[in-house]
Amino acid sequence: MKKVYKLKKGLDFNLEGAALASDCANGKSVPTLPLPQVVAVRPTDFTGVQPKLVVKEGATVLVGDALFVDKATETIQFVSPVSGVVSRVVRGERRKLLRIEVQADKSQQYKQFATKSPAECAAADAVKLLVESGLFAFVRQRPYDVIASPSDSPKAIFVSAFNKMPLASDFNVACAGQEEDFKEGIRLLARIAKVHLGISPEQVNSPLLPVSEACVDIFEGPNPSGNVGVQINQVDPINKGEIVWTVGPEAVVFIGRFLRLGHVDFTRTIAVAGSELKKPTYLKTLIGAPLKDVLGDNLKRTEHVRIINGNPFVGEKADLEDFLGAFSTEVCAIPEGDDVDEPFGWIAPRLNDFSTSYSYFSRLLGKNRSYNLDCRIKGGERHIIMSGEYDRVFPMDIYAGYLVKAILTEDIDRQEALGIYEVAPEDFAVAEFVDSSKLELQRIVREGLDRLRKENS
Numbered sequence: 001m002k003k004v005y006k007l008k009k010g011l012d013f014n015l016e017g018a019a020l021a022s023d024c025a026n027g028k029s030v031p032t033l034p035l036p037q038v039v040a041v042r043p044t045d046f047t048g049v050q051p052k053l054v055v056k057e058g059a060t061v062l063v064g065d066a067l068f069v070d071k072a073t074e075t076i077q078f079v080s081p082v083s084g085v086v087s088r089v090v091r092g093e094r095r096k097l098l099r100i101e102v103q104a105d106k107s108q109q110y111k112q113f114a115t116k117s118p119a120e121c122a123a124a125d126a127v128k129l130l131v132e133s134g135l136f137a138f139v140r141q142r143p144y145d146v147i148a149s150p151s152d153s154p155k156a157i158f159v160s161a162f163n164k165m166p167l168a169s170d171f172n173v174a175c176a177g178q179e180e181d182f183k184e185g186i187r188l189l190a191r192i193a194k195v196h197l198g199i200s201p202e203q204v205n206s207p208l209l210p211v212s213e214a215c216v217d218i219f220e221g222p223n224p225s226g227n228v229g230v231q232i233n234q235v236d237p238i239n240k241g242e243i244v245w246t247v248g249p250e251a252v253v254f255i256g257r258f259l260r261l262g263h264v265d266f267t268r269t270i271a272v273a274g275s276e277l278k279k280p281t282y283l284k285t286l287i288g289a290p291l292k293d294v295l296g297d298n299l300k301r302t303e304h305v306r307i308i309n310g311n312p313f314v315g316e317k318a319d320l321e322d323f324l325g326a327f328s329t330e331v332c333a334i335p336e337g338d339d340v341d342e343p344f345g346w347i348a349p350r351l352n353d354f355s356t357s358y359s360y361f362s363r364l365l366g367k368n369r370s371y372n373l374d375c376r377i378k379g380g381e382r383h384i385i386m387s388g389e390y391d392r393v394f395p396m397d398i399y400a401g402y403l404v405k406a407i408l409t410e411d412i413d414r415q416e417a418l419g420i421y422e423v424a425p426e427d428f429a430v431a432e433f434v435d436s437s438k439l440e441l442q443r444i445v446r447e448g449l450d451r452l453r454k455e456n457s
Contacts, residue, residue: 002204005234007221009395011430013354014370015166015312015334017275019282021173030173030269032284035108039082039288040099040323041067046078046137047446048146048453051097059086064111064134064264067100075150079134081266081286083109099323110263117259118187118213123153126191130255133264138251138326142232142244144453145424154245157189158232160198161208161249164223165311165429169271169329171249172206173282176269179207181256187213188255189247198231221395229427233396238422250329270324272298274312274333275372276305285324292320294331304339306375308332313429314442337374356393356434382437390431390441398422400431404441407448412455420452 043051050071055061061084066077080102088101113133116125127150130136141148148154161171175182189195190213197214199206209216217235219225228246238244247255250268258264266287273280277298285294291307299305309318310328324331342348350360354371362371390400398419406414425442432441 002216002218004201004218004220005231007219007225007230007234007395009391009393010164010222010224011356011393011434012164012222013166014368015275016370016372017273017277017280017332017334018167018370019169019271019273019280021170030176030282030284032267033289033293035082035104035106036286036289036293038087038101038103038290039080039286040101040290041078041080041288042099042323042325043068043078043097044099045326046147047140048144049076049078051078053089053097053100055086055100057086057089060084061086061102062109062111064113066134067102068097070147073149073151075131076136076147077131077134078137079264081288110265112262113258115259115262118184118191121188121191123192126188129188129258133258135251135255135258135264138247138254140246142229142238142246142424143421144449146449146453148243148245152243154193154243156194156196156236157192157245157247158196158198158228158235159186159189159214159247159249159252160226160228160231161203161206162198162200162219162226163311163329164200164226165313166223167271167273167330167332168226168311169269169282172203172208173271174250174269174329175208175253178253178257181253181260182208182249183211183256184259185252185255185257186211188259189252190214193245196231196235198226198228200226224427224430225395227424227427229422229424230395233398233422237397237419240416240421242421248327248329268329270294270328271330272332273330274308276300276333276335287324287326289324290320291318291322291324291331294324295320295333299333304336306334306336308334313433314426335372335374337376340374340376377438379436379438381439384437385439386436389434389436390428393430393434394427396422396427400428404428404439404444407444410451412452415448415452420448424449 051068052071053068061080063083064079068078070076082104084102084104087103090098092098139148195214197216269284307318308315309325385401394400403418425445428441
């Protein structure tokens with residue numbers, strides 16, 4: 001029997017330019033981009049990893065060959081999505097490894113693995129398969145929200161099969177035609193630890209189900225109810241010393257596909273969305289594909305546009321020379337706002353702006369309408385945290401405002417008491433959006449987690 005969790009705190013609103021599921025009734029209708037000439041793997045996508053390069057420029061690699069490993073353990077591999085020649089290794093300040101670019105062969109060659117069915121795998125066998133294939137790089141852990149360690153024994157594994165962020169990809173579309181791969185991936189993860197699968201009420205009759213190996217939980221409520229951190233907090237909160245693994249649903253499909261084919265295939269269906277696109281759509285492409293290939297000639301204009309590698313709430317600012325992130329399920333284009341002139345300032349009626357306090361006339365035009373918001377902050381940073389402002393959109397059993405204050409003052413004991421082991425930066429995305437003091441809450445939380453991890457190492 002599925003348990004239903006009804007969440008009241010949060011914030012739902014729509015941005016113009018969403019890729020509609022109705023445009024892609026099944027997986028076959030999603031267009032596939034041609035194989036990119038160059039694909040890049042970015043170590044910066046894998047939080048908590050100290051990359052150690054294991055290939056040189058000019059080296060020939062297969063799909064699934066390691067490009068770099070985690071220096072701390074040298075067991076977790078980060079593999080190439082394509083076969084070809086390592087054409088470029090890009091470094092930043094202090095020789096920080098930024099990306100490895102691979103010139104793709106016209107005919108792809110795959111590294112083959114000896115796979116087993118989940119029923120034949122013990123927990124150690126399942127972990128070994130994930131590590132050897134490079135798929136373990138997509139397993140994250142709480143606390144700290146970093147790439148997990150294969151030597152740890154998690155008390156549970158959480159997978160959230162939906163996302164309620166604005167312009168988010170619909171996993172039902174992304175997984176269409178691959179439901180059996182998803183179920184097989186869940187079965188393998190269930191050999192390691194108890195799996196909790198979070199779904200929305202609309203997914204109760206989805207082809208993703210039934211999957212008897214997972215405990216299915218239904219989460220009803222506004223954004224961020226689709227966040228895996230919110231689901232962990234509701235189902236099985238983390239105490240100090242406990243470890244929980246989280247896996248994105250797209251990575252679960254990668255796992256099932258690997259078991260079926262015997263080699264890795266990092267093809268992913270992503271949403272290309274935003275009001276600055278001629279036609280928002282879904283596309284199939286590889287992780288690490290150039291964003292100029294993903295966007296093509298779909299941009300309405302090339303100036304005064306913010307390209308986002310990921311979701312507008314949690315993604316990163318990008319440009320056409322960047323590459324699709326390892327965890328990105330969307331590429332978005334929205335107005336930058338640097339060319340906007342408002343002659344009446346604050347006194348304007350603002351029929352097309354969104355307000356969480358319902359102080360704009362746009363509220364009278366319907367609460368379910370879509371907004372064309374730009375990237376302006378509309379205010380300066382202030383060194384004050386309004387009491388209760390975060391808590392009204394923060395559905396976790398945590399005092400978000402007090403936790404942020406504890407992080408800013410570097411009070412580790414206070415952070416632990418307030419539940420920092422349960423949170424990730426993305427859990428504060430909605431709170432950051434409504435913050436009247438314009439604080440970069442996700443950056444603050446990320447720095448706090450890194451500091452705490454260093455102190456506890």
